[in-house]
Amino acid sequence: MPQVPNLWRECAAILLRRPRPSALIAASYPAGERYFTASGPVSGILVPIVLVSLLGDIPLSFAVVAISHAAHPTLVHAVVLALGLLTLGWAVAARSVARSIPHVLADDALWMGGGARHAGVIPREAIRCIVPIQGSRHAWMRAHGLDRKDVLLASGFEPPNLAIELDDVAVGRCGMRRILRRWVLLYADRPAALASTAIPGRCT
Numbered sequence: 033m034p035q036v037p038n039l040w041r042e043c044a045a046i047l048l049r050r051p052r053p054s055a056l057i058a059a060s061y062p063a064g065e066r067y068f069t070a071s072g073p074v075s076g077i078l079v080p081i082v083l084v085s086l087l088g089d090i091p092l093s094f095a096v097v098a099i100s101h102a103a104h105p106t107l108v109h110a111v112v113l114a115l116g117l118l119t120l121g122w123a124v125a126a127r128s129v130a131r132s133i134p135h136v137l138a139d140d141a142l143w144m145g146g147g148a149r150h151a152g153v154i155p156r157e158a159i160r161c162i163v164p165i166q167g168s169r170h171a172w173m174r175a176h177g178l179d180r181k182d183v184l185l186a187s188g189f190e191p192p193n194l195a196i197e198l199d200d201v202a203v204g205r206c207g208m209r210r211i212l213r214r215w216v217l218l219y220a221d222r223p224a225a226l227a228s229t230a231i232p233g234r235c236t
Contacts, residue, residue, distance in 0.1 A: 034061065034143055034151035037133075042125035054132035058145075064138035065229060069146040070131040071221045072190035082123040089116040126189060135220055137230055142196075146188035146219065154196065154216065161197040162227040169217055183215040192217035194227060 037053035045052045069075070093112035097105040133145040142154045165172045169192050173183065185192065196216045220226045 034133075034145075034153065036149070036151045037129055039122055039125040039129065042128055043121040046124060046128060047121075052128060052132065054129040057151075058133045061133075061136045061143050061145075062138045064136045064143070066134040066136055067145075067220045067222055067226045068131070068134040069188065069190065069219055069221060070127070072130075072219055074189045074191070075127055075130045078123045078189065079120070079127055082120050086116045086120065089113065130188060130190075135218070135226065137226065142230060144186060144216075144218065146186070146190075149188050150184065150186040152186070154198070156230065158199050159196055159231055160199045162230055163195050163197070164223055164227065165191075165193050165195055165217065178215065182213050183217055184213045185217050187217055187219035190219035192219050193223045194218045194220055 035057055037057055041053050044050075089112050093109045096102070096112070097108050100108075102108045130146060135145040136143040140156055142156065142159070144150065144152050144154065169183075169185070172195065173179070183195075187193075194217070196218065198214055198216065200214070
């Protein structure tokens, strides 16, 4: 059963040049067609945004020291810098996970990737329909009359672009740690290809 990698362990493995947890998890996925999740609008800019924000932390630490007249200004600078570096490490790890663990469409099931939020296996027989999400998920949910309790957001950091409707009888057999809902929202770099291959001709 797939797992969600711990981002801090992922970061430590990157720094120590050890095998990354995400790579080990990806290696446990079965053979099948792979649909990656690393080219979304968030993943591509996550690390640059954090790097830019670090530039703002430098004047921030000096401003905090000047305003509070801290007795130990070096400690304040060190704490602000450490928090910035932790955020950068988290972003690098999240990017690594998104690149490493794809969705895998095996003969009998869809193994969910992305790895940052949820992991699970959805049997093909449990998939009633796959529909694209145009625009925000909130607008899509309103258009379909769905509440938050009806959907499971499993798209990691990316806005979902696919909605998988599950058969009511099969909902409890999808290998998820949390209770599955009727709809699972995912992100994939090639959403149309995943939908058409998973259940060809059933819905678009």
